[in-house]
Amino acid sequence: MKKLVLIVLASAVLAGCKTSPTGRTQIAFYSDQQMTQMGTASFAEIKKTQPINKDPKVNSYVNCIAEKVVAVLPTEYASQNWEVVVFEDESANAFALPGGYIGVHTGLLKIATNQDQVATVLGHEVGHVIAEHSNERVSQSSILQTGMQLGNAALEMGNVQYRNEIMQGLGLGAQYGVVLPFSRSHESEADTIGLDLMAQAGFNPKESVTLWQNMSQAGSGATPEFLSTHPAPTSRISNLQSQMSKALSEQKAAKAKGKNPQCKL
Numbered sequence: 001m002k003k004l005v006l007i008v009l010a011s012a013v014l015a016g017c018k019t020s021p022t023g024r025t026q027i028a029f030y031s032d033q034q035m036t037q038m039g040t041a042s043f044a045e046i047k048k049t050q051p052i053n054k055d056p057k058v059n060s061y062v063n064c065i066a067e068k069v070v071a072v073l074p075t076e077y078a079s080q081n082w083e084v085v086v087f088e089d090e091s092a093n094a095f096a097l098p099g100g101y102i103g104v105h106t107g108l109l110k111i112a113t114n115q116d117q118v119a120t121v122l123g124h125e126v127g128h129v130i131a132e133h134s135n136e137r138v139s140q141s142s143i144l145q146t147g148m149q150l151g152n153a154a155l156e157m158g159n160v161q162y163r164n165e166i167m168q169g170l171g172l173g174a175q176y177g178v179v180l181p182f183s184r185s186h187e188s189e190a191d192t193i194g195l196d197l198m199a200q201a202g203f204n205p206k207e208s209v210t211l212w213q214n215m216s217q218a219g220s221g222a223t224p225e226f227l228s229t230h231p232a233p234t235s236r237i238s239n240l241q242s243q244m245s246k247a248l249s250e251q252k253a254a255k256a257k258g259k260n261p262q263c264k265l
Helices: 002-015 032-049 056-070 115-130 133-157 163-200 206-217 233-242 244-256
Strands: 017-019 025-027 083-087 094-097 101-105
Touching: 032 083, 032 094, 032 101, 032 133, 056 083, 056 115, 094 115, 101 115, 115 133, 115 163, 115 206, 133 163, 163 206, 163 233, 163 244, 206 233, 206 244, 233 244
Parallel strands: 083 101
Antiparallel strands: 017 025, 094 101
């Protein structure tokens, strides 16, 4: 049974191997069409349940920034018709979904105080999409579920004592040993991709550090990093600063091409 579990899981992993924009090996089982369908359905549901901001100035401002970031995406993504919606929500959050959807919470605009800081967040969120992180997350969930089911079956067949306790331990181990660190790797990768995107669009990459300083002051780093799906703000700032020289060069090249965003609220 142990061999069967390993063979099934190994075959699934090998079948779904891909490479992310930063060169990281990924597992992604689902097609672009399937992910687009999931993104479309999710965004439609969110629009039904979340109040939508109708302020023309706010929407124009957010759309202006989003358009600049989307314009520098790889062609397959830049050519999509992206739908950008501002939601009335006090949380400092934003998201992007496969299929060309961006949601921004009004609470974010209180923390991200200028166009460059908002571009940091939108670049990060769109970075999740072009790196196919949603596909990875769904695929990873499928693998973990299959592994747990096969493991439980093996314990049942072997009449193993304390089977329930062992399965609970395996579940906890999967959560803290695989799921959460995997999420943090996604966040760090999206930070890297987002920094490149905002700089290539002509936004000031130095403001990415200021944004996370703002987030830290607002209390977003309260959860210990090892128990969080996101890196601590201090970790994110350090990661961004280590890549700042490259980002500033990209911004300089963008400005030389006439990319000088002037999005104002």
